[in-house]
Amino acid sequence: MKGSYKEPLSTDFGAIPNTLGPLDPERRKNLDVCIRFLDLWHRFDVDGFAEMMTADGILETPYLGGERHVGPEEAKKAYYTTMTLFGEHDCLWLKMWTTNDPATFIYKSKSWNRVMFGPSKGNVYSNDYIVFMEVRGEKIARFSEYFNPTILMEAFDNNMDNMKIAEQEAAAFLSAQQNS
Numbered sequence: 001m002k003g004s005y006k007e008p009l010s011t012d013f014g015a016i017p018n019t020l021g022p023l024d025p026e027r028r029k030n031l032d033v034c035i036r037f038l039d040l041w042h043r044f045d046v047d048g049f050a051e052m053m054t055a056d057g058i059l060e061t062p063y064l065g066g067e068r069h070v071g072p073e074e075a076k077k078a079y080y081t082t083m084t085l086f087g088e089h090d091c092l093w094l095k096m097w098t099t100n101d102p103a104t105f106i107y108k109s110k111s112w113n114r115v116m117f118g119p120s121k122g123n124v125y126s127n128d129y130i131v132f133m134e135v136r137g138e139k140i141a142r143f144s145e146y147f148n149p150t151i152l153m154e155a156f157d158n159n160m161d162n163m164k165i166a167e168q169e170a171a172a173f174l175s176a177q178q179n180s
Contacts, residue, residue: 027102030135034096034105037133037140042091042111044083050076054139061145062152084170086113086125103135115155117173118166125155 023031033052040048050072053059059075060068069075083089094109113125127147134142156163 023098024102027098030103031096031105033135033138033140034107034133037143038094038107042089044089046076046080046083049079052140054136054141057140058142058144060143062147062149080174084174085115085117085166087116088114092126105133107131107133115166117169118156119159119162120156120166123155123157125152127151
């Protein structure tokens with residue numbers, strides 16, 4: 001399943017306000033890795049983003065139960081199952097910042113999604129995200145995402161059972177696709 005994100009995220013800051021200032025070559029190279037990863041993430045290109053993770057890469061996101069998912073295959077499975085809940089998706093804006101470490105970046109974004117399964121199907125979900133990303137070589141070593149889970153629950157009518165039903169239906173949908 002792919003997102004509806006229309007334009008690739010820009011590495012020349014055409015789509016990203018330049019909050020970073022001048023970049024030395026090492027930071028620029030690492031930033032390009034982050035941008036390629038985020039582009040794949042926002043397009044729901046699960047195979048592509050998984051290939052960009054290190055073998056011991058860590059994916060942490062409240063979508064995925066707040067658990068750490070280590071390695072590309074585990075992260076891919078967790079992300080794919082959960083993000084199937086949201087068939088329509090768009091990144092509305094994105095800002096990035098550097099840190100003292102040239103391999104670590106922070107970004108803030110706002111995304112728009114639509115719930116695709118369960119009793120809350122059709123509800124809109126829009127949230128702000130803060131993400132810490134670490135680059136090692138040409139790959140992502142850590143992607144730690146934070147957002148307001150209360151807003152997520154509003155998309156499921158503030159009913160945890162609605163979210164669980166949606167997750168079960170999304171998993172069944174993926175299983176049927178894989179078996180066909």
